[in-house]
Amino acid sequence: MEIGDYYKLLEAVDHEKDPRAYALFLFLFNTGARISEALSVDIERVERVGNGYKVAIRGKRGKVRDIDFNQETYEALEKFLKRTDRDFKCRGALFTTYKRFLEEDSQNPQDNYLGTLHRLSPKMADWIVKKYAGKTKLPRTKFFSHNFRHLIAKTLLDQGTSLDKVKNFLGxxxxxxxxxYTMGKASKLREVKSRAMRSARIQILEKKYRNCWDIAGILVDALSENPRISDAKLAELLGTSKASFSRKHKKLSEEIRGEFLKI
Known part of the structure; x- marks a missing residue:
């Protein structure tokens, strides 16, 4: 999930018809909680602290960490609780599903329902994420509740938050x-550095072989893209036979190849 996908999911939710989905998405992103942690939260663990809010997250091995979250998330949770005839003075599961059943003597199946609140399950939470991924034309098979945790971790790291602070935040x-969580970021950085190094080597080689750049230039272009390209292919690019290439250009090509194999 990318940050743009996250906002697409939020925009796809009708706040009035499905306040639970909106509150769940905001909560998962803002707290970075594992889905099991988020769904185990009880209402009484949510507190107002000064001008902000925090929630006590019970993680693996029973360790508890306090996570701050914003006003928008609090208001979304409040709206969802109100839909289930609850508020922050109540106790019990924060995220719930409303399992309904008909009264035995009901004459109007559309209106006469009784229901009980049950704690939302991880499977149901994943279904909610996939439902809105489908609505936004995002690939349903790649979207799960855990994606929010990965996204906030990557976002914090991209913003320069230290690895140690992100470790404590995630528990x-x-x-x-x-x-x-830094692997994708590191991979992009390596790619950028590699391109820069190739460019620098090309400039050095261009100056070194300016007198025979018509030949060296072709070799540099080919070897900078693929340092392990075969001699046969290089000979073909130069328009000569493999035997002639070996006699006239082998030494030059190996010198240039060595420069790009160092990257």
Whole structure:
């Protein structure tokens, strides 16, 4: 999930018809909670602190961490609770599903329902995410509740938050687990650095072989893209036979190849 996908999901939710989905998406993103942690939260764990709000998240091995969240999330939770005839003075599960059943003597199946609130299950939470992913034309098979946790972690790291702070925020025991969230970022950085290094080497080689750049230039272009390209292919690019290439250009090509194999 990218940040743009997150906002697409929020925009797809009708706040009036489905306040639970809106509150769930905001809560998962703002707290970075695992779905099991989020669904185990009880109403009484949500507190107002000064001008903000916090929730006590019980993580693995029973460890509790307090997570701050914003006004928008609080108001969305409040709206959802009101839909279920509850408020923050109540106790019990924060996120619920309303299981309904008909009165035995009901004459009007559309109106006469009784119901009981049950804690929302991870399976149902995933179904909600996939439902709105489908509405926004996002691939349903790639969207799960856990995506929100990955997204906030990547967002914090991209903003320069230290790995140690993100570790504590996510409730990781080992910082190496948190480091996994940097893999995509590190991969992009390596790619940018690699392009810059290739560009610098090309400039150096261009100056070094300016007197024979008609030949060297072709070799540099090919070897910068693929340092392991075969001699046969290089000979073909130069319009010569493999035997002639070996006699006239092998040494030059190997020197240039070595420059790009260092990257």
């Amino acid at each position: 990781h025991t080992n910082i190496s687990t948190t480091a996994l």
